[in-house]
Amino acid sequence: xxxxxxxxxxxxxxxxxxxxxxxxxxxxxxxxVSGVRVGKYLEIxxxxxxxxxxxxxxxxxxxxxLANQVIEDFxxxxxxxxxxxx
Amino acid sequence: MRFGxxxxxxxxxxxxxxxxxxxxxxxxxRYLWHRDRDLGGVDCVILPxxxxxxxxxxxxxxxxxxxxxxxxREFAERGGLVWGxxxxxxxxxxxxxxxxxxxxxxxxxxxxQWLHLRCERGDLPFTRGLGGRVLRxxxxxxxxxxxxxxxxxxxxxxxxxxxxxxxxxxGRTGGESNxxxxxxxxxxIVNLRGNVLGMMPHPERxxxxxxxxxxxxxxxxxxAEAALSLAGGGPG
Numbered sequence: 309x310x311x312x313x314x315x316x317x318x319x320x321x322x323x324x325x326x327x328x329x330x331x332x333x334x335x336x337x338x339x340x341v342s343g344v345r346v347g348k349y350l351e352i353x354x355x356x357x358x359x360x361x362x363x364x365x366x367x368x369x370x371x372x373x374l375a376n377q378v379i380e381d382f383x384x385x386x387x388x389x390x391x392x393x394x
Numbered sequence: 395m396r397f398g399x400x401x402x403x404x405x406x407x408x409x410x411x412x413x414x415x416x417x418x419x420x421x422x423x424r425y426l427w428h429r430d431r432d433l434g435g436v437d438c439v440i441l442p443x444x445x446x447x448x449x450x451x452x453x454x455x456x457x458x459x460x461x462x463x464x465x466x467r468e469f470a471e472r473g474g475l476v477w478g479x480x481x482x483x484x485x486x487x488x489x490x491x492x493x494x495x496x497x498x499x500x501x502x503x504x505x506x507q508w509l510h511l512r513c514e515r516g517d518l519p520f521t522r523g524l525g526g527r528v529l530r531x532x533x534x535x536x537x538x539x540x541x542x543x544x545x546x547x548x549x550x551x552x553x554x555x556x557x558x559x560x561x562x563x564x565g566r567t568g569g570e571s572n573x574x575x576x577x578x579x580x581x582x583i584v585n586l587r588g589n590v591l592g593m594m595p596h597p598e599r600x601x602x603x604x605x606x607x608x609x610x611x612x613x614x615x616x617x618a619e620a621a622l623s624l625a626g627g628g629p630g
Binding site for chain 2: 373374379
């Protein structure tokens with residue numbers, strides 16, 4: 309299975325990188341952009357007996373290490389990958 | 395008086411701290427490797443500046459899981475003095491020994507400069523007699539922008555846990571004196587018990603006149619005096 313994890317700064321936390329990317333986009337003429345947040349994307353290969361089991365393990369990984377919940381939120385999806393071949 | 399200086403892979407200020415302890419202060423230093431579980435009877439543990447574990451994921455995020463940090467946590471719980479400088483401050487926040495977090499500087503630049511700090515507490519083992527003093531120290535960091543939720547910031551202020559604030563040479567806060575966007579101009583905070591200090595500026599780099607300043611030595615002297623009085627005053 310593959311877990312695809314996104315860690316992003318909490319909306320209430322200043323995001324200097326996001327603000328700078330936003331200004332750069334505006335200066336390039338993308339005036340429709342109203343906000344940018346810069347976060348991290350992680351792909352985690354793991355073995356688990358079920359998607360539910362994988363979800364609970366990845367949730368624990370996010371809480372213990374991957375996100376600092378003082379400043380970051382996380383979300384993820386589990387891709388079970390190709391099923392058993394007939 | 396013996397200081398312990400923790401060395402993680404990627405730490406860069408351990409020898410500067412050791413030099414300040416041995417040569418500027420005249421105390422004993424013991425280097426503690428990140429795999430050590432025994433702090434060797436030190437009176438104060440310094441977590442120095444640098445890029446522990448390459449700052450991968452977030453500064454301090456990996457260092458907090460190293461064996462030495464378990465020992466540091468137990469030492470802090472027993473009331474031992476723990477002093478995090480720069481990356482060490484980031485490690486203490488990631489480990490939950492101090493509240494809040496340090497995010498990238500608002501200017502997005504690595505800031506390496508001399509600046510001024512106002513010391514808000516003169517009653518801590520780290521700052522004896524320095525309440526109200528304006529100190530001149532260098533900083534060198536990319537992620538020194540202290541942030542916490544509004545409730546945590548209010549609690550820190552109520553309980554006097556903000557120890558150092560960025561200011562101008564007259565002690566005035568605000569404006570250009572804040573180099574990184576830190577909330578409430580925070581340059582350093584202490585835990586409620588007063589034995590765990592985290593600060594972004596580098597006292598070990600201003601502990602001798604040859605380095606351009608000696609204000610950092612005031613903090614090393616304070617810790618040494620506090621440790622002596624703790625030792626003399628019975629079980630600490």
